[in-house]
Amino acid sequence: xxxLFPGFLIxxxxxxxxxxxxxxxxxxxxxxxxxxxxxxxxxxxxxxTSLAIKPSDLWLLLLRVIxxxxxxxxxxxxxxxxxxxxxARIVVVDASRGVGSMAELADSAAKYANGxxxxxxxxxxxxxxxxxxFNDSISALSTKPASIRKGSLSPALITAMRAGARVRxxxxxxxxxxxxxxxxxxxxxxxxxxxxxxxxxxSNVKVAAASSADASAVPAEVVWVSSDNSPLWSARETPDTVxxxxxxxxxxxxxxxxNFKPTETLDSTTRVFARxxxxxxxxxxxxxxxxxxxxxxxxxxxxxxxxxRPDFIRLQAKINEPCGxxxxxxxxxxxxxxxxxxxxxxxxxxxxxxxxxxxxPLVPWLLAAALLLVLFELFVRRRIEQGAQQKEEALAIxxxxxxxxx
Amino acid sequence: xxxxxxxSALLDSVRSIKWxxxxxxxxxxxxxxxxxxxxxxxxxTQYRGYRQGDDVNRIDWKLLAxxxxxxxxxxxxxxxxxxxxxxxxxxxxxYPSDTNEKWQFARAIAIGLASAAHRGSDPVGxxxxxxxGPRRLPPRTRRGVVHEIASVLGEIKPEGSPDLAPLLPxxxxxxRIAIISDFLGDADALLKVAGxxxxxxxxxxxxxxxxANELNPPKKTTLLTDPEDAEMxxxxxxxxxxxxxSNFQEWREQLARDWIMTGSYYNTVVTSEPLPHALRRxxxxxxxxxxxxx
Numbered sequence: 001x002x003x004l005f006p007g008f009l010i011x012x013x014x015x016x017x018x019x020x021x022x023x024x025x026x027x028x029x030x031x032x033x034x035x036x037x038x039x040x041x042x043x044x045x046x047x048x049t050s051l052a053i054k055p056s057d058l059w060l061l062l063l064r065v066i067x068x069x070x071x072x073x074x075x076x077x078x079x080x081x082x083x084x085x086x087x088a089r090i091v092v093v094d095a096s097r098g099v100g101s102m103a104e105l106a107d108s109a110a111k112y113a114n115g116x117x118x119x120x121x122x123x124x125x126x127x128x129x130x131x132x133x134f135n136d137s138i139s140a141l142s143t144k145p146a147s148i149r150k151g152s153l154s155p156a157l158i159t160a161m162r163a164g165a166r167v168r169x170x171x172x173x174x175x176x177x178x179x180x181x182x183x184x185x186x187x188x189x190x191x192x193x194x195x196x197x198x199x200x201x202x203s204n205v206k207v208a209a210a211s212s213a214d215a216s217a218v219p220a221e222v223v224w225v226s227s228d229n230s231p232l233w234s235a236r237e238t239p240d241t242v243x244x245x246x247x248x249x250x251x252x253x254x255x256x257x258x259n260f261k262p263t264e265t266l267d268s269t270t271r272v273f274a275r276x277x278x279x280x281x282x283x284x285x286x287x288x289x290x291x292x293x294x295x296x297x298x299x300x301x302x303x304x305x306x307x308x309r310p311d312f313i314r315l316q317a318k319i320n321e322p323c324g325x326x327x328x329x330x331x332x333x334x335x336x337x338x339x340x341x342x343x344x345x346x347x348x349x350x351x352x353x354x355x356x357x358x359x360x361p362l363v364p365w366l367l368a369a370a371l372l373l374v375l376f377e378l379f380v381r382r383r384i385e386q387g388a389q390q391k392e393e394a395l396a397i398x399x400x401x402x403x404x405x406x
Numbered sequence: 407x408x409x410x411x412x413x414s415a416l417l418d419s420v421r422s423i424k425w426x427x428x429x430x431x432x433x434x435x436x437x438x439x440x441x442x443x444x445x446x447x448x449x450x451t452q453y454r455g456y457r458q459g460d461d462v463n464r465i466d467w468k469l470l471a472x473x474x475x476x477x478x479x480x481x482x483x484x485x486x487x488x489x490x491x492x493x494x495x496x497x498x499x500x501y502p503s504d505t506n507e508k509w510q511f512a513r514a515i516a517i518g519l520a521s522a523a524h525r526g527s528d529p530v531g532x533x534x535x536x537x538x539g540p541r542r543l544p545p546r547t548r549r550g551v552v553h554e555i556a557s558v559l560g561e562i563k564p565e566g567s568p569d570l571a572p573l574l575p576x577x578x579x580x581x582r583i584a585i586i587s588d589f590l591g592d593a594d595a596l597l598k599v600a601g602x603x604x605x606x607x608x609x610x611x612x613x614x615x616x617x618a619n620e621l622n623p624p625k626k627t628t629l630l631t632d633p634e635d636a637e638m639x640x641x642x643x644x645x646x647x648x649x650x651x652s653n654f655q656e657w658r659e660q661l662a663r664d665w666i667m668t669g670s671y672y673n674t675v676v677t678s679e680p681l682p683h684a685l686r687r688x689x690x691x692x693x694x695x696x697x698x699x700x
Contacts, residue, residue, distance in 0.1 A: 032639075035630040036498035036508070036590055037620045040653040041640035389645070396649060 002169050004077040004354040012072020016065045023061045042396060060380055067373040074366035077354075079169050087346060088117035088171035090160050094180030095141060096123035096151025098329050100208035106142035108179045108205055113138055116177075117170060118163035122156035123149035128163055146210070148269060148287045151186030153178070153340075154194045161197060164352050173346040176202045181209035182337060185328040195340055200347025202340055209329045218291030218323045225260050230295045232270065232284050233260040245282045245298055247274035247318045252311045254304070260297035274298075274319075283319070292323035413556045416514050417521050419682050425522035425689040428609050428671065431487045431581055439487045439526070453477040487609070488531075488545045489523040490580035491516050491555070492570060494587030495536040497633040499564040501617055506564065508617040511677040512586050513559045515613060518685040519584055520555045531580070532558060533573055537566025540573055545580060567634045571595035574603065584611040584688075589661060590634070601668035610670040613688055614661070618678035620654065623647060 003009055035041075093109045095102070113119050119129040121137060129137045156178070164174050176198060180186065195202070225233045236259055244253040262281050273294055274283030283296040296319065306312055332340075427439040456465055456476035464478040493516050499509040516532070523530040524547070531545035532555045541558055543551070569592045570585065577583050583603060585596070589612070604610045623642060632638035642650065658674065665672035675684040 032629045032631060034501060034503055034633045035620065035623065035642075036501050036588060036617070036633055037650075037654055038630040038632045038638055038640050039590075040657060041630060041642055041650045042646045042653075043640060044646060392645060 002079050003073075004079065004169075004360065006076055008075035009069075009072050012069050012075075015072070016068045019064050019068060020061065023057075023064075042399065044392065044395070057384060060377060060384070063373050063377040063380065067370045067377065070366050070370035070373065074363045074370065077360045078362050078366075079360050080362070085117075085171040087173050087175050088167045089115065089175045089177060090118040090120065090163050090167065091116045092120045092122060092126075092156045092160050092176070092178045092180070093138075093141070094123070094151050094153065094156065094178070094182075094186060095121050095147055096149055096186060097147050098151045098181045098183035098186055098209050099146055100181060100210045102144065102146055103142045104207050105179065106138050108207055109138045109141060110135075112177045112179065112205065117167040117174075118160070120156060120159050120163060122152070122159065123147045124152050124155075125149070126156040126159040128159060149271065151180070151183065152188055153180065153186050154188055154190040157191075157194045157198065161352075164198075164347065165354055168349040168352045168354060171349065173348055174200065174352065175346050176200065177205060178202055178340070179205040179207060181329070182206050182332045182340075183209045183329045184332055187332055187336065192339065195342070198342070198347060199351035201342045201344055204337055204341050206331075209331060211329070220285075220291060220319075220321065220323045221293045222319055223293060223295045224299075225295055225297045232263055232266070232286070232295055233297045234263055235259060236261050242276045242278070244277050245274055245315070246277070247283065247315060250311065250314045250318045252306070252309070252315045254301050254306045254312075256301060257299055258297075259299055262297065285323070287323070294319060413517060413560075416517060416681065417552070420518040420521055420685050421525075423518070423522045423682065423685050423689055424526055425489075425519065425528075426526070426691065427487045427582065428691050429607070431485050432607070439485055439528075449481045450479060451481050454480050486528050486547070487523075487526075487581040488529045488579065489520075489582040489584065490531045490533060490545060490577045491520060492573060492577065492583060492585045492587075493532065493534045493559065494568075494570055494585075494591065495534050495562045495564040496567050496588075496591055497537075497565045498588055498590045499615070500633060502619070503633075507677055508588070508615060509564045511617075511675070511681070512588075512615045513556075514681050515615065515675060515684065515688070516559060516584075516586050517552065517556045518681060519586075519613075519688065520552045522685065522689050523582070524552050528582075530555070533577060534558065534562055535568040535570050535573055536562055536564075537568055540568075540576075542576075567591055569595070571599050574599040578603070578606075578608075580608070582609040582611070584613060586613045586615060588615050593661065597664050597668055600665070600670055604669035610668070611688065612665045612670050612672045614658070614672065614674045616658075616674060616676050618676055621651075621676065623650065 089112065091109065091112045093105065093113075095105065099105050109119075113134050116134070118131075119134050119137065120126055121129060121141070160176055160178075164176070167174065182204065223230055227235070239257055239259045242256050242258050244251055245256060246252075256276075258276065258280075262284060266284070269288075270284050270286045272281045272283070273285040274281070274296065276282045282298050283294060286293045286295070300306065431439045453466065453469065454477065456478050460478050466477050466479050469475075469477050493512065495509070499512055500506050501508045520530045520532070527547060529545035529547045530551055532541070532543040534541040541562065543554055543558060570587060571592045574583070574585075574596065583600075585600065587596075589596070600610050600612065625644070625647065626642075627644075628642045630640050630642050640646070662672050662674070671688075673684075673688045675688070
């Protein structure tokens with residue numbers, strides 16, 4: 001078992017030591033004062049500050065110490081790590097449209113994913129594959145068609161770092177392997193700063209990129225949804241009004257009536273082309289064999305001068321842009337490749353921050369156990385106090401009886 | 407030691423208080439208290455048959471003419487009552503240690519009673535039981551005796567554990583004895599001697615001085631020490647406080663019963679009450695055969 005924040009455990013130990021010391025010390029030092037009628041005060045033992053040679057209430061002390069240690073352990077976030085490796089490997093597979101051969105990509109992924117601690121598949125988005133599904137996901141890569149999504153290495157690296165924070169307790173070092181065609185379109189402005197966040201080297205495994213013929217521009221077919229002319233859209237039960245629509249960097253502000261909404265099942269060949277301000281899709285682009293179809297679920301306002309505005313003209317140009325015009329399947333330069341690979345050794349787990357935002361599974365159990373112990377300690381303490389009070393009352397009755405007899 | 411300004415204010419506040427005798431006083435100089443001896447004053451009381459040896463001038467001739475029997479007129483005589491104050495100056499009176507409020511209150515009670523007695527033309531004196539030995543002022547009627555008593559009491563610092571019982575027989579000549587104490591010392595021996603004095607016709611007043619904190623101690627945990635016995639230390643906690651108050655009340659009730667049984671007049675005065683109220687309760691008769699107050 002290891003702890004994400006062992007400092008809390010040390011602090012709990014220090015607090016426990018304090019509790020033990022306080023337990024062995026009598027906590028209450030009565031202030032000494034004169035009272036002429038003190039003879040009428042019952043003669044019970046007076047407490048003073050001194051070390052108790054024979055500690056009483058050891059059960060209470062034990063309960064308190066265990067409760068404090070459990071709370072400290074809960075804050076320290078323990079993790080059960082049955083297997084500890086020297087090197088844990090994280091594999092990032094770039095399955096974007098820039099890949100030339102999905103079979104080659106799958107072969108490379110299968111080679112590196114064997115025994116890996118984490119597998120991340122990415123195109124424009126990145127997601128981590130559960131460890132039980134490594135083989136299935138890699139097999140699916142070899143059979144499915146190439147993605148239509150543009151590749152982006154930045155989110156892939158960020159996802160890898162998150163996985164690194166999770167797997168850091170399983171090994172001493174972490175190896176990061178990126179399998180990608182490393183085409184220029186998968187490189188964005190955030191790549192360099194994101195790469196700098198990874199504290200070790202990155203093993204770049206380059207696969208064949210798609211041919212430049214695939215990058216040719218194809219005219220787009222534009223469909224304005226009217227009633228039921230597209231299976232991707234359905235009519236809203238209650239149309240509402242929104243104030244703008246956005247397609248990439250073009251924004252048109254106008255009082256649109258939102259009559260349609262996308263159907264819930266969109267396949268992998270369809271992507272969102274335009275959105276409403278609340279994030280809901282306003283336009284979809286579907287890749288076809290001959291090019292692409294853009295269906296727009298928006299209705300232009302009938303009144304006003306919207307059609308005359310420059311924003312509308314830019315939106316219209318964006319809608320009519322040829323499909324695939326931004327494809328750039330040329331390889332990243334060697335200099336950039338070297339920058340991605342980095343220098344030095346593998347990333348040490350000391351340089352990777354642990355995951356702090358999520359509790360480990362043991363934490364609720366530890367806190368529950370601590371709560372139970374605190375309640376039990378309260379119960380035991382009350383029992384002890386009641387016993388002491390009964391004893392004192394019995395002594396008082398004996399004293400009175402002796403006085404009366406005298 | 408000159409009279410303090412506070413003592414002057416005290417004397418002003420008790421100017422209207424008188425301290426009449428609870429019993430008829432033995433014969434003595436003319437004063438304000440009823441005497442046991444019937445005299446020849448103008449205040450007629452009763453007739454008595456003429457006996458041989460009586461002064462013939464006291465025969466009521468008119469009554470003799472009507473009844474043909476000789477009677478002499480008798481009248482109440484009034485006399486003075488010699489008063490002695492026995493003041494306890496033990497360490498238990500020096501409470502709280504910073505203000506000595508309990509001792510100051512006992513001193514004020516003594517001065518107030520001396521003033522009340524002196525105002526009735528009674529000779530008044532003082533016997534203070536101190537750790538250095540008794541301080542005595544014989545009973546006098548002269549002007550300034552109250553100031554002398556106040557000065558002597560002002561010079562005394564309450565300390566030690568002087569016994570009161572051995573001093574009480576020194577006051578046999580007084581007709582009225584007022585014991586001002588907290589009765590935490592030799593209370594049993596004192597009761598015994600006081601009972602003898604009371605049986606011999608003396609008017610004995612037991613004035614029990616109690617500090618308000620003794621009746622209702624502060625609700626805080628403290629280790630208490632007896633000022634007269636440094637070895638006696640007891641913890642005052644929430645539990646022991648209840649039992650202390652119960653024990654103390656039981657002791658006070660028993661003490662009051664014991665003093666009344668001796669034929670003495672027992673009163674409790676608490677430092678939190680106004681002094682004139684406390685003095686009136688001590689001086690004004692409540693019962694004919696002893697009483698309690700407080």
